[in-house]
Amino acid sequence: MKVTTPKSKLGHRRVDEKGETTYKKTPSSALMSAIQLGIGFTVGRLSAKPERDVLMQDFAQIETVVFPSEGTRETPSHKFSDFKFKSYAPVAFRWFYDIRFMPDNMALCNEPLVELSNPGASGSLFYVTCDDEFIIKTVQHKEAEFLQKLLPGYYLVLLQRDPRFYDINGNPLKILVYQVTLCKTVNLHLHKICRGSTYKRRASKAERAKKHPTLKDLDFIVDFPEGIFLEPEIYTSLIKTLQRDCRVLESFKIMDYSILLGIHNIDEAARE
16 A cells, blocks of 8 residues: 655645656646746736726736647647636736836746745645746635735735735636745845744754754744844834734734744854
8 A cells, every 4th residue: 555645745736756746637847837838928918008097897807818739829839738827817916016027037937947845834836936036836726716805905005015926827726926025135044934823833853954944933932032133223114014014914804924034144144
């Protein structure tokens, strides 16, 4: 009898004996190529349309493009199975990001994506662009529906603030594309994901053994028992941002959220 280990089967994610990853029985490599092709095509087509104000009905709009392997008059040919690519609220999302920037980002659409080997607890796939600028995450159907319902409210929030995530695409899987906002000009020695809870919030031994591990709440308490000291202006700005973020999330009735801290150790950097 074959025993499936937790790492080889998690949600829709599967890893076979050869180490090859599939998601909903589709090879991860094929998904990466289809995602990049779909994003490049839909964003490029949208950028060719004249800009206009966002209307309420734009948030419910769904555009579907069929990509047969042999190609069509509009779509290019490709080497994997036929697929459909859905773009949710494309006109509304056009406001969220600078549409002129996206086609110029060669890493997102043309450079090979890198699959992160450490999947989420739900079994989602994570891809990152080679320049570490964008992350693509697969999401469940209910998550995609929930995010789409939040768009009008999120739009109101972003009228006053900077955008942080971009688009939901894909069929039968849903993906979320968002920008990495961590500083890239300095080396980050530690990453900590804090949720304000201590229940099972400790990084595994394998994670802690990494050169630059991603730690959790209990690790943070042990490593920084007195907390992290910040300049008064930085502290005030950070607390204000957290309060505003929590207020928005509470208005959406979301309670499962966290903060990702990137820590640059000056002493350690001097020794490198």
